[in-house]
Amino acid sequence: MKTVDLVVRDAAQLITLDEPLPAEGNGVDSASLPVVPDGAAAISDGKIIEYGATSDIAAKYKARSVISAAGMVVTPGLVDPHTHLVFPATREDEFEMRNMGLSYKEITLRGGGIHASVRKLREMSKEELVEKSLPYLNSALAHGTTAIEIKSGYGLTTKDEIKTLEAIAELNKRHVVDIVPTFLGAHEVPVEFRDNKEGYISLLINEMIPEVVRRGLAEFCDIFCEAHVYNIEESRRILLAAREAGMKLKMHADEIEPIGGAELAGELRAVSADHLVAASDAGIEALAAGGVAPVLLPATSFSLGLQKHAPARKMLDAGLPVALSTDFNPGTSFTESQQFTMSLACVNLKMSAAEALRGCTVNAARAICRDGTVGSIAPGKQADLVVWNIPNYKHLGYHSGVNLVRFVIKKGNIVARNVNTVKGT
Ligand code: NIG
Numbered sequence: 001m002k003t004v005d006l007v008v009r010d011a012a013q014l015i016t017l018d019e020p021l022p023a024e025g026n027g028v029d030s031a032s033l034p035v036v037p038d039g040a041a042a043i044s045d046g047k048i049i050e051y052g053a054t055s056d057i058a059a060k061y062k063a064r065s066v067i068s069a070a071g072m073v074v075t076p077g078l079v080d081p082h083t084h085l086v087f088p089a090t091r092e093d094e095f096e097m098r099n100m101g102l103s104y105k106e107i108t109l110r111g112g113g114i115h116a117s118v119r120k121l122r123e124m125s126k127e128e129l130v131e132k133s134l135p136y137l138n139s140a141l142a143h144g145t146t147a148i149e150i151k152s153g154y155g156l157t158t159k160d161e162i163k164t165l166e167a168i169a170e171l172n173k174r175h176v177v178d179i180v181p182t183f184l185g186a187h188e189v190p191v192e193f194r195d196n197k198e199g200y201i202s203l204l205i206n207e208m209i210p211e212v213v214r215r216g217l218a219e220f221c222d223i224f225c226e227a228h229v230y231n232i233e234e235s236r237r238i239l240l241a242a243r244e245a246g247m248k249l250k251m252h253a254d255e256i257e258p259i260g261g262a263e264l265a266g267e268l269r270a271v272s273a274d275h276l277v278a279a280s281d282a283g284i285e286a287l288a289a290g291g292v293a294p295v296l297l298p299a300t301s302f303s304l305g306l307q308k309h310a311p312a313r314k315m316l317d318a319g320l321p322v323a324l325s326t327d328f329n330p331g332t333s334f335t336e337s338q339q340f341t342m343s344l345a346c347v348n349l350k351m352s353a354a355e356a357l358r359g360c361t362v363n364a365a366r367a368i369c370r371d372g373t374v375g376s377i378a379p380g381k382q383a384d385l386v387v388w389n390i391p392n393y394k395h396l397g398y399h400s401g402v403n404l405v406r407f408v409i410k411k412g413n414i415v416a417r418n419v420n421t422v423k424g425t
């Protein structure tokens, strides 16, 4: 009998998501989920050794420690593939202004929105940003998120973007959640370049992108491709420069108007295209043709009070690996809970619980190029697991507005626990 560090056992349902990716054409039925009843996982050195029926795992492995998941559900740790988690201050007044009738675009054009965050971030030190951000990472972890992408984009000068990316690197060192850094210098046109957008684009291409790459601070380059921010032609130039410099590509695409952002993501074979509320049918085809992962952000539509939602069903029908994310940011989505995202995905995007869970795990991992290490429970992958105090996985999304987590396990260690959950029966 082999000895392992940990066995998580007796799960009513062990949901591994250890299956071929839909885009590989292996016929994964997006609405169903393979479930191991009475499941267990053996873990050593922070990695999954094997999973299976509890009786089989218990017969094969002697555990140094054991976690009972009796009557509960075990899934991979959640992955959040699109956040703006490092920001200087909350913007609750804008939320209220929107609820009183102003639009996001109107607030931005009046100097609010991203501009308001930029003004404040420029006055803060890297250390202050780190201290501000740690509690949000704790909260994301407590709600089941074990890997997360974080973007810069509230600095908009070389110095302030680097400061933000260095804060993200520091958070990655100090916090157990795995962090993937993205450069979003093209989040807005800073006010000092309002009448000289070309000047800012040339700063991005000639100074910021090369400097970020030289310092190795970002894996991805993202852009806010939208009619009133960067149009298609400008986005193409900036993204091509980033790719040339060695970064992988992401896009905020077709969030408000269908300007062809999804088509551009397909053309450039970006890793992901995000938002996509207004994506056209041709755009969806382009995503499929370019192997682009769609990342949908239903909490943003919720916070903006939009009645229109991303065409998730069309994307799923096209075989796309639909991922979900919080878009956590102080302006348009102030939630760090992927559980909330799953509820909104079920109700507003008409996704099944299986599709929502896949969107927050294996497909989310793929959208940040981490599907080799996280997002599913499989031999050799990181032992990042959530034990949920629910009787079956369909309670994800259904039991809403409360934290359903019992334990979060990161690389084989319990890193968060929540004893005040009530299991619906
Ligand atoms: O994803 N669309 C642009 N960026 C964010 C909003 C950021 C902000 O308002 O601070 C988003 O919604």
Ligand code: FE
Pocket: 082, 083, 084, 252, 327, 329
């Ligand atoms: Fe965003």
